[in-house]
Amino acid sequence: MSKYSLTPYEKRQPHWGVTLLSVLGLLIVVIVVVSMNTGYMRLSPSEVLHTLSGQGTPQQKLILFDFRLPRIVISLLVGAGFAVSGCILQSLSRNPLAEPATLGISAGAGFAVILFISFVPASSAASIFMLPLLALAGAGLTAALIYVLAFRREEGLSPTRLVLIGIAVAAGINAFQLVLALRLDPENYQFVAIWMAGKIWGGDWRFVQALLPWILILVPFSIYKARVLNVLNLGDQTSTGLGAPVERERLLLLATAVALAGACVSVSGGIGFVGLIGPHLARRLVGPRHQILLPACALIGGLLLLTADTLGRWILQPSEIPAGVVVAIIGAPYFLYLLAKSRA
C-alpha cells in the first residue's frame, strides 16, 4: 500500500483522521438534507422543515417519512456495508481489486434471491425478512466455494488466484442467472433486471429493520478487529511471525465481509464499485490503519451511495436511474484516473 505516495493522508496535519471523519459526517448531513428535498413531488426546504417538525399535510408526511427517509437511511447503510466489506476483502486478500462484486459474492447472493423470486409466488408475505437470510446463504456458499478453490496448502491464500477464481465464479453465476431470468414472466423479469442493476428499491422502514442489525453488529465488530486486519495485511508469513492465529482470524473476518455484502445485496441488488472505490478513497484520505480506515470506509460508502441515489432520482425525472448505474458512471472515470495516477 506504499505506492500511494502523495495522498492527502501523507500530507496530513495533526488530528487529521478525526477532522476528516467529522467533515465526512457533515457532508453526509448536507447530502441527507439535499436528498430530502429531491424527488418527483416538489417540497420546498421550508416545507421539509415544517413536515419534519410534525406539522406538514398528511401527503407531505407520507412522502418524507415513508418514501424519502427510509430510502436515505437504506442508502447510507448499504453504502457503508459494501465499503466496509470491500475494505476487509482487500486487506485479507492483499489485492486492491477485491470487493464483493468482483469476488462473485454479490452474484451469489443475488442468485439466491432470484431463485427465490422465480419459484415462490410474489404473494407470499414473508419475503422481506427472508431475503437477507437467503442472500446471506448464497453469499456464504459462493465465498466458501471461492475460498476452497483458491486455497493451496503450501502457499495459503494467493491474492491473485482469489480474485481470478472470484471473477470466474461470478461469470458462471451470472450465466445461470440469465438462464433463469429468461424463463421468468415479463413482470418478474423486469423486477429482476432492475434489481440486478442495483436499485434502492426497498424504500420501506421494514427493510431498514431487516438490514440495520447486520450493519450495527458487523461494522463495529470489524472495527474491533482492526488490529488483526493491520497485521493480516502484512502477509501470511509476517502475520504468523507476529503471533496472529492467521487462519482462524481470516475465516472470521471473511465471514464478516460476506455477511455484510449478503445483507446489503438483499436490499439493494448488485451495486458494485462502492465496495471498490469506497476503500480506495478512504485509504488515500486516512491511510492504512484500519482503526480509522474502516470508519472512514463506512462514512464514504454511505456518502457515495446516497449521493448516487439522490442524483439518480433527479437527473432524468420523472424516471429514476438505479443507484448502481449512477455509482458506476461516477466511479469508473475516477477509478481510471486513480490507476493512471498510480502508474506515473
Next chain:
Amino acid sequence: MVSSKTMKISGRKWVGAGCMAMILFLSACGSNNTADTANSGSAATTAPSAAATTAPSEPKTVTDSMGHKVTVPANPQRVLGSYLEDQLVTLGVTPVAQWSVANGIQDYLSAELKDVPTISYDLPLEAVTSFAPDFIIVGSESSVQNGLYDQLNKVAPTYVLGNEINKNWRKGLTTIGELLGKSAEAEQAIKNYDQKAAEAKGKLTGAVGSQSAAVLWLVQKNFFLVDETQASGSVLYTDLGMTPPNLVTEIPADQKAAWNPVSLEKLSELTADHIFLVNSDKAEGSEILNSAIWKGIPAVKAGHVYELSSTGSWLYSGANANGKTIDDVLKLLVK
C-alpha cells in the same frame, strides 16, 4: 472544538464514539418514524371516509387476490388503475392518471383519455401520491411485490386483481365493476360486446368461412405471435371463430406467453390464410418485410397481409380494445 487532552485518546475510542453517534442518529430516525407512519396512515384512511358522508352507500371491505383486506371507499372519485384504463373507461370512470412507458401510452384510448396525465408504468410512489388517488387498483401481483403494495396502500386503499382475474378481461371488468359499484355497467358492457362479436362472427363466416389467420407483431426486428387466448388472439379465435394457424397451436402449453417470439425462418412454415401485421417498426423502415423468406410465406404471396398501425388496439385486451379490433377485422376481411 477538540481539546488537546481528548486528542490523546486512542484512535479506537474515537472510532467507538463515532459508531455510537451514528447508531443513535439512525435509531432516532427509526423511532421517530414509527409514530409518524401511524399518523399518516390514519390520516390517509380518514380522507376517503369524509368523502363517503356525501355518498349514498357505505365503504365496503373486500379481500383481494393476495389476501389483503381492502376497504373500498363508498364512492371513489379519484381512481388509479394503471394498465386497466380500458376497463375503467368502459365503466365510464376517468382515472386520475394513465399508464405510460418511455416511448408512449395506450394510443387507442387517446380520445377517451385525452386530458388524463400520464404516470410511469412502474408506479413511482411520489408520482402516485401527487395524483392524490382515493382508490388504487393493480392488475398483477408481481407488479407490487416486495413491499410496494404496503407503500401504495399508505397512499390510498389498494386492491390487487391478480393475474388469474386480470388475464381474462370479462372477469376483470366484472370485479372492477363490483369494486366501484358499477356492476350493472360492467354486465351491460359485456353483453353489448358479446352481441357485437356474434354479429361480426356472422358476417365474417359469410365472407371467409373459418379460414385461419395469424396476428404478428413486428417490433425491433423481431416477430411475435399472439396467443390464442390473449388480446387480439382471443378476439379472432374465440369471439370471431377464425382458426389459429399451425405455428400458434404448435407452441407447447408450458412455454406460452401472451406474445410468443418466432424467428423469420420459422415463419416460413406459417400456413395461415391471412396475416394481420402490427408494425411497430414502420418508422425504422421494417426492412425485414423485404426479405425473400417473408415474401415466400403463402399468405404474403397471396397478398393477404393486412398491416395495422402500432397505435391500434390489437396489442391490448378489454371491451373497448376488442371492440375496435373487431371493427378492424370487419373492415379488412368483409368487403
